[in-house]
Structures are given as C-alpha cells and as structure tokens.
Amino acid sequence: MTTFTPTTAQEVLNIVRWAAAEETPLEILGHGSKRGIGRPVQTEHVLDLSQLSGITLYEPEELVLSAKAGTPISEIEGLLAEHNQQFAFEPMDYGPLLGGESGHGTIGGVLCANLSGPRRIKAGAARDHVLGVYAVSGRGEAFKSGGRVVKNVTGYDLSKGLAGSWGTLAVVTDVTFKVLPAAETEKTLVLSGLDDARAAAAMSEAMGSSAEVSGAAHLPEGVAGRFLSGALAGAARTVLRVEGVAPSVDYRIDLLTRLLKQFGGAEIIEKRESQTLWREIRDCHPFTDGTEAAVWRVSMAPTEGHRMVDAFRRAAGANAYYDWQGGLVWLRMEADPEADILRKLIVHFGGGHATLVRATPAVRAALPVFQPQPPELAALSARLKEQFDPRNILNPGRMAAA
Template sequence: MTTFIPQGAAEVLEIVRWAAAEETPLEVLGHGSKRGIGRPAQTEHVLDLSRLSGVTLYEPEELVLSAKAGTPLAEIEALLAEHRQQLAFEPMDYGPLLGLEAGGGTIGGALTANLSGPRRIKAGAARDHVLGVHAVSGRGETFKSGGRVVKNVTGYDLSKGLAGSWGTLAVVTDVTFKVLPAAETEKTLAVTGLYDAEAAAAMAEAMGSSAEVSGAAHLPEGVVGRFLQGGFSGGARTVLRVEGVGPSVAYRIDLLSRLLKPHWAVEVIEEEESRLLWREIRDCRPFADGTEAPVWRVSIAPTEGHRMVDAFRRAAGANAFYDWQGGLVWLRMEAEPEAEVLRGLIAHFGGGHATLVRVAPAIRAAVPVFQPQPPALAALSARLKEQFDPKGILNPGRMVAA
C-alpha cells in the first residue's frame, strides 16, 4: 500500500487523475480522526491531505474564513477565538470516542462529514455555513462551487451537496465558511431527577419559550455521573444552555427558572462549567471509554426519541443520552449492535436514521453502518456517484457495499 501526501491542490489533481486512469481505489483522509466511521476501506492506496494546511483568507469584519482542507479545526477555532468569533455549528470531535487524541479533526472533514454539535437546533450543521469549495472529482477534474460572499445563491450549490458525502464524491482541497461572533458568556439551567418522558416535556417547554435556548440535552441517571469530569451526582439532569451578553443571559436564565421551577427542581451552572459540559455532550464523552463497544448516533423526532429508547431497551442492553431536545440519541450497546432491531424501531416511531459510529472492524464490514436508503433515494445517490466518480475510486464501499 502506498500513501500519497500531496503538498497542494495541483498534486491532488495529478494523483486522482492517475488513480482514475489506472482504476485504482484511494482512501481519502485528512488526519484520520474519523477513519473508523463507515465500512472498512477497500482501497490499495491512501490519499493523505494533512499537508494541505493553512488559513488562506480570514476577514473578521466580513465574517468569512477560507482554509485548505487539511487545516486542523483546533487551529481554526483558536484563530477565531482571538477575534471573538466561532464556527457556529459547533463541530464535534470524534477522536476521543474512537480511541484517538482530541483535536485531530480538519476543516475539510467537518464539511464532508457534515459535522454539528448541540447548537444545531439553533444554528444548523456544517452544510448550512459553507460558502464555497474547491475540489477534484473522481473523474480527475477540478471544480469550484460557491465563493466568499455570504449572499451567493447562483446555481446548484455543490458545496452543500458534498456535505455528508464522506469523501465518496470528490476530494475537497479548499473550503470557505461563514463565521459568526462568539457569545460573550453562557449559563446552563439544569433540571434534576427527570425521567426521559418528563425531560422531553421540559425541553419542549423551554424551546417553545422566548429564552432562545441554544442547547437542550437530557442526561439520564445511568450516564449523568460521567459528565463534568464526574462532577455530576444525585440523579438525572436535563440541561438547557443560554448564550449571549451577560444581562440578557441572566434575564433568560431567570425566565427559564420561573417557567420550570414550579414543576421541577432547578440549578444554574455557571460559564466555565457550562462550557465544559457542552463540550462533553458535543463529543459524546461518556462513551469515550477506550473500548470497541458499539455506539449508535440516532436522529429521530424529538417527541419520539425517548419512546424509541424505552422500546429498544426492552430488546437489548443499552445506555443512552439525548441532545438536540431529544432529536439526537447516543446509544452505547453492551454486546451486539442489534442493527435490525434498532432501525425497525426507528421506522416504527416515525422514521429517522441511525449511524453505527463505533464498533469492531469485523462488524463494520458486515453491518450497514450508515442508514440504508429507500430505493428511490439510493438510485439517486448512485446516479450522483456515477456523475462525480464513475470508476468508483474515491473511498469505495465506505458508505455502502461496493
């Protein structure tokens, strides 16, 4: 196996053209922080983009940042913090969950995996913030989509089309993202001791208020002790984050307290611990235990998440917590992943999708890791793959069996 490490976009084009001519598959990666997600690579060679690194344009007053695809997210976030700005979609760091060091993700990977964090309920995911890309298709052709202007809406937006493609359509070499001002401060209101169904009701009430909640999660009793570096104790917590300028945050936290306190016991988590807590929620830290025990990431209607988990627990041993007001469920299995059971229940409770984020390689090769698509959508995806990568050289088999 050969690892190609291009120094720039021109070398990426040359390598992909060679691979297309030879019909030789390539595993495309940045720093490999998400390499363990998806079916095992079915490739002879690796295209390593780690040296395509560096911010190429940053205009804080225009809220625009461009960088090469292999630029570490940690480097970009540090630069933005100097100017009190942020990537509002709060990209998750998968490294610790997959047994790797934190901080290994890249800006290109954030787009191709369509990353997001707890703020998705308010700000969306990576695809909602990308402005443009430069990329090389599996045909060995360069293309550009979008630009550096926030209001650019001309034509079909291929930048968004590449979000969530996991490197199977094109090799992204450069990206441009919209950035936003960072909040001056934040606080979190924690409601103590709720069952999952009660938590769903409390989160719905909070999200329907004028408090502008930017994070809503439920940490059941089985996992709550693993948050705040083990600092939580005394029962489940339902946590609601409020961000903004100091007086506004104080007012909205008080509003939430008055709304929920007549029903349940509440406490306020101050800024420093609040930031730590939401990083832990974002990165699924309770299940980052150094094992290969199966971990699922389930997207489902917020009103149905706790019902699905209750039914699933009757069929299989699992631990769970909830983000996105209950619409994102993290499940850690004790034994087999039980894919058919889980996906059957998701369909029963109104639909959604489940991704097997962590599992032993042998199981990854045998179980559909990504949610199987309905026939019409699968046919559309196949046609898209044919247009971008007709010889199937880019990450073949990662999302569906080749």
C-alpha cells in the same frame, strides 16, 4: 501500501488523475480522526491530505474564513476565538470517541462528514455554513463551487452537495465557511431527578418559550456522572443552555427557572463549566471509554427519542442520553448492535436515521453502517456517484457495500 501526501491542490489533481487512469482506488484521509466511521475501506493507496494545510483567508469583519482541507479544526477555532468568533454549528470532535486524540479533525473532514453539535436545530450543520469549495472529482477534474460571500445563488450549490459524502464523490482541497460572533457569556440551568418522559416535557416547554435556549439535553442517571468529572453524579440531569450578553442571559435564566418550577428546583452552571459540559455532550464524552463497544448516533424527532429508547431497551441492553436541540439520541450497546431492531423502531416512532459511529472492523464490514436509503433515493445517489466518480476510486465501499 503507498501513501500520497500532497501539499498543493495541483498535486491532488495529478494523483487523482493517475488513479482514475489506472482505475486504482484511493482512501481519502485528513488526520484520520473519523477513519473508524463507515465500512472499512480496502485500498492499496492512501491520499493523505494532512500536509495540505493552512488558513488562506480570514476577514473577521466580513465573517468569512477559507482554509486548505487538511487544516486542523483546532487551529481554526483557536484563531476564531482570538477574534471572539466561532463556527455556530459547533462541529463535533469524533477523535476521543474513536480512540484518538481531541483536536485532530480537519476542516475538510468537517464538511465531508457534515458535522454539527448541540445547536443543530437552531444553527444547522456544516452544509448550512459552507460558502464554497475547490475540489477534484473522481474523474480527475478540478472544479469550484460557491464563493466567498453569503449571498451566492448562481447554479447548483455543489459545496452543500458534498457535505456528508464522506469523501466518496470528490477530494476537497479548499473550503470557505461563514463564521459568526461568539456569545459574550453563557449559563446552563440544571433540573435534577427527572425521568426521560418528564425531561422531554420540560425541554419541550423550555424550547417553546421566549428564553431562546441554545442547547437542551437530558442525561439519565446512568450517564450523568460521566460528565464534568463526576460533578453531576447521583441523579438524572436535564440541562438547558442560554447564551448572549450577560444581562440578557441572567434575565432568560430567571425566566426559565420560573417557567419550569413545576419540574423542581434548579441549579445554575456558570460560563466556564457550562462550556465544558456542552463540549462533552457534543463529543459523546460518556461513551469515550477506550473500547470498541458499538455506539449509535440516532437522528429523530426529539419528542419521540425517549419512547424509542424505552422500546429498544426491552430487546437490547443499552445506555443512552439525549441531545434534544441536536435532534440526537446517543446509544452505547452492551452487546450486539441490533441494527435491524433499532432501525425498525425508528420507523415506528416517526422516522429518522441511525449511524453506527463506533464498532469493531468486523461488525462495520457486516452491517449497513449508514442508514439504508429508500430505493428512489438510492438510485439518485448512484447517479450522483456515476457523475462524480464513475470508476469508483474514491473511498470505495465506505458508505455502502460496493
């Protein structure tokens, strides 16, 4: 196996042009933190973008940052923190869940996986914050989409089209994102002992209030003890995050406490511990157990999540928790992934999609890891692939069997 490690966009262009001419497939990697997601890619050559690294533009007053695709997200977030700024969409770090280290994901991977976090409903995902890209298509053609400003509406925004394509359409070499001010402080209100249905009612009431909740999750008793080094053990916990300037946060926490009094007494988690908790919720910390046990990321209407899980548990053993504001249910299977049962239940409870984010290579090769598309959408995806990568040289078979 040959590994190419380009350091410039021109070198990336040359490598892809060679691969296209030779019809030689390439596996596209950053630091490999998400390599275990998707079907295993069978190629003789790897295009490793980890040396294509560095922040090329940062204008805090303009709320814009550009970087080469292989730049570690931890490096970027460190710089943003120095200026009290952030990526508002809270990109998840898959590294620990997949047996790797934290902080090794890249900014290019953030876009290509369309990462998001517990603010998903409020702040969107990576595609909602990307301003522009430079990339190389599977045809060996360099192109640019978008720009450096928020208001850029000329033509079709290919930068958003590449979000969630997992490196199957083009090799991104440079990206530009908008950034936003970080909150001065945050607190998390904790309700204890609610079952899944009562927790759903509490979160629904909180989200519909004027408290401007920026994160809501339910951690059933079976997983609650795996957060904050066991500090939440002993009962199910329903957690609600409030962010902003200190007086506003205090007022809104008090408002929530009074509003949710019918659900029992509440405790408050202060800023530092709250930040840790929401990182753990974001990064699926309770299922970061060093195994290859199947883990599903299910995106569906928050109000239906607990009903789907209740029905699913009648057919299969699974642990679950609910990232309500992220619109997610996380499931760790005790045995087989049970993909057919899960996906049928998702349809029954209003629709959505399930992605198998962790499993053995054999299971990932045998199952549709990503949600199968309806025929019309599958045909559109095939035409898009034909336009960008007609020789199928970029991450072939990663999203669907070739």
